[in-house]
Amino acid sequence: MPHVRHALRPVPAGAALAAAGALLLTGCGGGQAAPGDPVKDLRGKLPKAQRSAGALRVGMDVNYAPVEFRGPDGKPTGLDPDLAAALGRILDVRVEFVDTPFDKLVPNLQAKQYDVAMSALSDTRRRRDAVDETGKPTGPGVDFVDYFIAGTSIVVPKGNPKGIRGLDDLCGKTVAFQQGTTQDEIVTRQVGVCTRAGRPLTPHKLDTDTKALAEVASGAAAAGLNDYPVAAYAAKTTDGGARFEVTGGQSTSNPYGIAVRKDDGPLRDVLAGAIDQLIRSGEYDKILAKWNVGAGAAQNAVVNGGI
Structure with missing residues (x-):
């Protein structure tokens, strides 16, 4: 399939596994950022909770190849783990994957069992607004940082x-x-x-x-x-x-998005900036090519751009 980069609809970002335990620590620091480097700015804006822990905890249903699944060594691999690890290197934190059943990803995110959910989660209005099929509210909802089209x-x-x-x-x-x-x-x-x-x-x-x-x-x-x-x-x-x-x-x-609690705006915005940096660096394209999914490439990160 030809590689077509999708321009996501721009939406302003604003001022943007507990049951099994952490499976993998990866994405540790990528070295010193040069003065004036946008990476240094992103690291400085990372919320204190993640900076203090030196980690970003990511809820993920590790059962959806090639987006996320277990490799021969039993560790998470695939598109999302590779992208998450790359984001960790940009932000100079390790990434901890928390294996979680898909239908529990957002509820466990709201319960603060991890910082974000990244698991082929389509950014939809129902998920953002936390409403059921009748439109009845079911919770506080989430924000999404969109990074891929599927x-x-x-x-x-x-x-x-x-x-x-x-x-x-x-x-x-x-x-x-x-x-x-x-x-x-x-x-x-x-x-x-x-x-x-x-x-x-x-x-x-x-x-x-x-x-x-x-x-x-x-x-x-x-x-x-x-x-x-x-x-x-x-x-x-x-x-x-x-x-x-x-x-x-x-x-x-519809775009895949990283789900973030609505009260975690600073983390949401840092992740959007880190995705943009990943795209600009060329590493994003390399990761998509590795998993033969370049047709879903996004042009930039977008907050809440799904339908």
Whole structure:
């Protein structure tokens, strides 16, 4: 896929795993910053809590290759861990990953079990405003620092035996996906579309993406919904590319964002500046190229730029 850098919609930033314990300490200091260097300015603006600890604690569901997963050594690896470690080097702090179930990422962030959540979290209005599908408030909400663009893709068994090409082809079929994700919201909307068409869709909501893909592989589900990088990775790597394929185009492209508590504005703004520095330095592009996801490159960090 060609590398296209996406210009995120500019939004002003303002004055921008507890259950398993910390898994990895990485991203330690990147040396002395020269006078007048923007890196030095960012380090000086890092909130006292992170400066004193010398660490940034990051909530992450380490189960979503290639965005975040465990390598052969059992440590977190992937797009998000690499980007987080690079941000740690810019800010001269180590990064501690806290493995957390996806649907607990934001609640545990609000409970202050870590400083930020970074785990293929789509920046959506519902998450920012903390409202349910009826619009009822469910909590204080979060801010997002957007850093990558990802759409949703449909994964089917190799050969696409059901001839699925788009969301409307899911009507009358069983669809597997991970709960609490953007795909959960898409399927919820599509259930209504299919019901009105007289061909009900049966949703299979799983607690991990791995289980959702297993249902597609076993035939328990006709298709699965995933973020594009995950869908493409599964199609390329599972059984040497013989198990799955991606069908149709991407839908509902939306930015991934680092979630920050709304009362942590200074940390939010420092992270936005650090992402911009990472992009300017060229290291951002190198990390995306490493994981073959350059098509989702952002032009700059944006606060709360999702739909």
